[in-house]
Each structure stands twice: as structure tokens, then as C-alpha cells.
Amino acid sequence: MNEQTNNPLPPSLTPLKLVVIFACLLGATLAVMGVCVLFGQTSLTWLVLELRLGRLIAAALVGAGLSVGGMALQAILRNPLAEPYLLGISSGAGVGVLIGMATVGMFPLWMASVPAPMFAFVGAMVTCVLVYLIAQQRGRLNAQSLILSGVIVNVFNGAIMLAINLYISRYQIVEFSQWMMGEINELTPRTTLGICAACILVGWAWLFIRSAAYNALGLGDDVARSMGISVGRLRIETFVFVSLMAGAAVALAGPIGFVGLIIPHIARLLLRADFRVLIITSGFIGAIFLMIVETACYALAPLVNVASIPVGIVTALCGGPFFLMLLRRGLRRETI
Amino acid sequence: MTSQPEPQTSREILSVNDLTFGYRPEVSVLRGVNLSADVGKLMCILGPNGSGKTTLLRCMLGRLHPTKGSVLLEQKPVHKFSARALANLMAYVPQQPASAFSIPVREIVLTARLPHLGVLGLAGQKDLEIAAAAMQMTDTLDFATRTIGELSGGEAQRVMIARAIAQQPSICLLDEPTSHLDIRNQMLIYGMMQRLGHDWNMGVICVSHDINLASRFADTLVLMRNGSVIAAGAPSEVITEDILRETYNVDIELIPVEGSSPIARAK
Numbered sequence: 192m193n194e195q196t197n198n199p200l201p202p203s204l205t206p207l208k209l210v211v212i213f214a215c216l217l218g219a220t221l222a223v224m225g226v227c228v229l230f231g232q233t234s235l236t237w238l239v240l241e242l243r244l245g246r247l248i249a250a251a252l253v254g255a256g257l258s259v260g261g262m263a264l265q266a267i268l269r270n271p272l273a274e275p276y277l278l279g280i281s282s283g284a285g286v287g288v289l290i291g292m293a294t295v296g297m298f299p300l301w302m303a304s305v306p307a308p309m310f311a312f313v314g315a316m317v318t319c320v321l322v323y324l325i326a327q328q329r330g331r332l333n334a335q336s337l338i339l340s341g342v343i344v345n346v347f348n349g350a351i352m353l354a355i356n357l358y359i360s361r362y363q364i365v366e367f368s369q370w371m372m373g374e375i376n377e378l379t380p381r382t383t384l385g386i387c388a389a390c391i392l393v394g395w396a397w398l399f400i401r402s403a404a405y406n407a408l409g410l411g412d413d414v415a416r417s418m419g420i421s422v423g424r425l426r427i428e429t430f431v432f433v434s435l436m437a438g439a440a441v442a443l444a445g446p447i448g449f450v451g452l453i454i455p456h457i458a459r460l461l462l463r464a465d466f467r468v469l470i471i472t473s474g475f476i477g478a479i480f481l482m483i484v485e486t487a488c489y490a491l492a493p494l495v496n497v498a499s500i501p502v503g504i505v506t507a508l509c510g511g512p513f514f515l516m517l518l519r520r521g522l523r524r525e526t527i
Numbered sequence: 528m529t530s531q532p533e534p535q536t537s538r539e540i541l542s543v544n545d546l547t548f549g550y551r552p553e554v555s556v557l558r559g560v561n562l563s564a565d566v567g568k569l570m571c572i573l574g575p576n577g578s579g580k581t582t583l584l585r586c587m588l589g590r591l592h593p594t595k596g597s598v599l600l601e602q603k604p605v606h607k608f609s610a611r612a613l614a615n616l617m618a619y620v621p622q623q624p625a626s627a628f629s630i631p632v633r634e635i636v637l638t639a640r641l642p643h644l645g646v647l648g649l650a651g652q653k654d655l656e657i658a659a660a661a662m663q664m665t666d667t668l669d670f671a672t673r674t675i676g677e678l679s680g681g682e683a684q685r686v687m688i689a690r691a692i693a694q695q696p697s698i699c700l701l702d703e704p705t706s707h708l709d710i711r712n713q714m715l716i717y718g719m720m721q722r723l724g725h726d727w728n729m730g731v732i733c734v735s736h737d738i739n740l741a742s743r744f745a746d747t748l749v750l751m752r753n754g755s756v757i758a759a760g761a762p763s764e765v766i767t768e769d770i771l772r773e774t775y776n777v778d779i780e781l782i783p784v785e786g787s788s789p790i791a792r793a794k
Contacts, residue, residue: 200659200671203633203650269627403648407638409627410690417588418694419614419642463674465634467647 204467212468216475223479224251227486243489249375249384249443250485250502251478254450256391256440258477259470260433261451262458263398266405266466267429268334272517274451275437278341278430279318281446282348284438285371287314289355292363308383308442315438318344323430337430373447373503375485383442390439394432395474401425405466447503449510450477456517481506540566540698540730541587541605545596548586555594556582557754564747566697569724569731571741574751575775580734583751584702587732588619600698614642618691620701624683626675632686633671636662639693661692664727665719681712688719698730699723706736713737717744738779738791742766750774762788 228243229235261274275281291310326333326340356364404425407415412422440447458473481502488500541564549555557579564570572580585591586598589605598605600616608616618639626635639661640654650658662668665685675683684704691699701720705713721744724731735741741748742762750757750765752774758765771779771791778794 200633200655200662200668203637203655206649209647209649266628271628400646403638403641403644403646406630406634406648407641409630410635410638410687411621411625413588413590414619414621414687414690416590416610417614417617417619418638419609419611421610459629463629463631463672465630466628 204465209467209471213471216472220251220475220478220482223482224248227482230486231490245379245384246375246485246489247482248388249379250481252384252388252391253375253440253444253447254454254477254479254481255395255474256436256477257447257451258454258458258480259395259398259474260437260440262455262466262469262473263402263405263429263433264451265455266402266408267426268338269409270334270338271456272452272514273338274449275433275440276345276446276448276451277338278322278434278437279344279348280315280434280437281441281448282345282352283318283321284311284315284441284446285367286318286348286351286355287311288370289352289359289367290314292359292367293355308379308387311445312387312438312442315441316434318348319430319434319438323427327427334426337426369501370445371503372501373445373506374499374501375444379443387439387443390435394436394439395470397432398429399467399470401428402466402470405470445501445503447481448507449514450481450506452517453506453510453513454480456513537565537567539563540601541732542599543583543587543596544599546583546586546593546598547595548582548591548593552594555754557586557593559596560751560754560756562749562756562759564698564730564732566730567724567728568746569721569733569744570747570749571733571735571745572749572751573735573738573741573774574757578751578774579754580751581702582754584700584732584734587700588617589613611642614694614696616697618694618696618699620684620687620691620699620704622703622706624675624680624687629674629676631672631674632667632678633658633662635675635686636667636690636693639690642694657695658689658693661689664692664722665689666715681708681715684708684712684716685719688716692723692727696729698732701731701733703734703736705740713740717741720744738766738771739788742788742791752776766791 224247227247228240232239257275264273264275265271287310322337322340322344325344326337328336404420407418407420408422408425415422454477455469455473458469458476462468462472484505485502488502488505492498492500543560543562546557546560547555548557560583572583574580582591586593587605589608592606600608605613636658637650637654640650640657641648644650644654659668662671665688667682667685667689670678670682675686678686688704705716708716717740720731720733723729724746745762747759748762748765749759750770757774758770766781766788768779768781779791780794781789781791783789
């Protein structure tokens, strides 16, 4: 395709361009992963490297899952402040873990016979179904009611967690609050990692396939419908796959906030592109971002005399001010 | 009016037959509406607020199902079409242009090709040519790489019209496309709608609030009040002081203009 001579419009997006973008980003991600594995290592034993690699793979998956989920949610809700947590996914996972502690008595959290991530995952998915059931009206999903349902379910989940806290032991509360800070644990079983990886990668691929429709959805529901897009189905599909991805991310690393908000914005600032490119890019940027944060936490922990710094604390500390900045800017300008 | 469409091109594309619709069963918003739109012609629907213009448009779009009567597109009930099949025949331009995200104008226009394309909607050479032609017609090529948020209201609305044209529909429905625009952009857009009919041989239906612009550009005017059609026909037939008074419930005088349609003004 090089007959762009007399066409006033340059070609927008070709399969070749997509493949090149994908390959470059994948290469960059792997390069960052390589640097992160070796960063700050004094002894290069296989065991240490393997543990580091496991954590970095988990960090990359979580970063990608949350970022792509945030990007897709922002597209279907036409709200630049949407992210997976808004839908109550993290609090749902929290309820799941707490129920696991209260019933199976998992302690310590990561050694239990039924892995905590499974409880987190089930909790997240149940919450998503609940949010959907509240938000839908005769099978249709409306943007505002989805956001509101998420907020309401979040509050409700918070209350349930406090209530369960009354019934579990003090040690379990400590264990639980550590999980709630968002820490990528190196003792996550291989099977859990595999299941979560599959959820995130399948979700990513699916959302990418639907990303062309997000461009149209940005023009309003009626215009999107007039272009043959079944808007309700697109919302439901997206919602289901984002839930799957975010549930898996929370299961792997606990609730890590603001990644799903920051990364899509950075991706949009870096490149003025449509959603097909943005869905790919934001995933890789998210993976790179969380690997770097994780490595920083790993390297910094001995310097501040703690065993480990949960990644969630760092992302929340960066993300809070960032969110406020976006909010202030959004008040001044209508579109972003 | 001035440019005579060729005989074979003037065929009916959309017909509304005895259409009755109510959001609640006891209150009818539309009562027995009949009209027929041809390709190659611009039809403007006029009427006061709450007369059912937009509801009628939504029935034509297949978004609302008639309580009684029917809307036929190419002889087939409009709600029987699949979303994709309908998108190949009919395009829609909303009142306010909006894009929630900073997507380049070129990609916005290219979304129109989605009903014609495969999974990822990757535009081929033909699609780019169609989009370029649509943008040329609406004079939007200059800002192909800018985003909607960076454009003026008039420019943004022209992009939305370019998008509708790039869909290559047989009929295009517009809901008060000029309501927020200055007089130059109003003229530009009415001129475009007329050209879409006369030169591009599309059926064009536009809901409008501007009696003067509509009667100057349209081939057919439909005047509505309380969910019924008061009058329909060529502007010279239906723009009379009596009909306008009946439609808008206000005394309107017509000031003759040499060589053009008279100007309507509230007394």
C-alpha cells in the first residue's frame, strides 16, 4: 500500500503499523523486565532471580490488566475519571478474602490450602455481577447508572468488611490489611499466576478486537448506533472482560489503586491516537510502570528499614495528586 | 428547486404511514403522521418545541417503535433491519457534535466506515478515498489531524456531517444541526445538505427551527404541531401566513424578497 500519492488523507492505521507498534512495545517491556530483574542484585543466584522474575511478571500482568481495563472503562462510560476500582472490584475482592479468612481460617494468608487469590477473584466477580444487575435496565447498561452502582456497592462492601473484621483474629486483621495495601507476593502459586495471566491476556485481546467501536462510541450512543454498533452489548462485553482482568489483577497483587487511571491518561498525552492504538499502548506502559515501581519498592525497602514496601502504597501516593490534577483540569476544559 | 433532479433518481426512500407513537399508552406524541421522503431531495421538518419533530426523527431512525402505523425504509419496516444493515442505508447527525476523547478528526470520519469493515475496522485505500471526499465536501480536510475539542462549533458540526457522508447512506437524518451555530455556518450547512440531496442524490431529512433557512434551501417542508402534520409540500406552497400561524400559534408576517423566498417574521 504505497499509492498515497494523490490521496489527501494519509493512511491512518495499517496492519503493518499495528504489528510494528506491538513489537516495539513488547521489546521495550522485555528490556525493562531484564533490567529490573538484575537491578540491585549483589549475588546472581538462580533462586533469587527466579523469585524476582516471578514478582516482575506478576507486576507486569497487573499493570497491563489495570491500565487496559481503565482505558476500556473510560471509553464505554465516556468518563475520563473511570477506572476499575470505581466499579467496586477491589472492595469486592477484599470481601472475598475476608470471607475466606473467617470461614476457612486462612492463616498465614499465602500458605492456605485454598489460595487467597481465588477468594479475591470470586469476590471481585460476584461484585461485578452485582454492580451489573443494579445498573442494568432491561438488559441495557447506561453509563451514569453503572458509575453510581459502583459507588454504592463500594460503600456497601466497605461496611461488610468492617463487619467481618469483628469476627476474625487480630493476626488475621494485620495479615488482611497488608494484603489491602497492595503487595505483589512472591509466594503466589504458579497455577494462580497462570490463571490470572490467562484472564488478563484474553481480556486484553478481546478489548483490542472491540477497540474500533470505542472510537465510534465516543461520539455518543445514538451516533454509534447509527453506525451499526449495538451499544448495550458493547458495554456489557467490555464490562465483563474488564471485571475479569481487574479481578485477576487484584487477586495477584491486592487492590492497587490509580494505575488504571494514570496510565490511560499518560498514554493519551503521549500519543493522540484512537482506541486501537491506545488499548495496546496503555497495556504495555502499565506493565512497564508497575515493574519499575515494584523494583523501586524492592530496592528501597532495606534503606528505610522495612521488610517490604507494598506497591499499592506507592501508586496511591503518586495517583492521588494526579487524580486531583486531572479533576481540576477537567473542570476547566470539557474534553481531555 | 433550481437544479432539476433526473427523473429516475427521484424515488421514494422512506415513508411514514399513519404513524402514532406515545411514550406512555395514554399520551400520543405523534398522531397519524404521513410523509414520504425521496432521494435527491432535502426535506425540513419545522414546528414549535414539543410538536414531536425529534420523536418523529427517532421513529425514523428505528430507535422508537410505532404504537400504530409504520416507518418504511426501502419498503421494509425500519425496525426490522439489523443494526449493520440499517447503518449501510441511513446516517444520523446529532444536534451537538461531541467526542468524549481526543481522537483525531480523520479517525472520527473513518469510524463511518465501520459498518463496511472487518473486526479492527482498519481502513483500506477505498475507505480513505471515501473519507477524503466527504471531508472535501464539508471543507474539513484542513484539520484532519486535529481533535474535535480544538475546533469551533461550526467546524465540529461539519466534521460530524463528513462522518455521516462517509457512511455512504441513501438517506441522512439530521437533528437541528445548526442550532448552536453562527449565520455563516448555518448557511454553509444548509448549503451542504442541499448539495447532498441534489448532487449526491441522497435523501436528506433535517429537523429545523429556522423557517427562513429551511424555506430557502429545502425542496419539501413539513410543518408539525401537536404530533400532527399541518402541511407538507414545496416551500412556496406551505409557507403562508395562515399555515405558519396555525403551526406556531403566533402571528407571523411574510416579507417578500425579490428573487427569493419571503422572510417570515413574528409580528
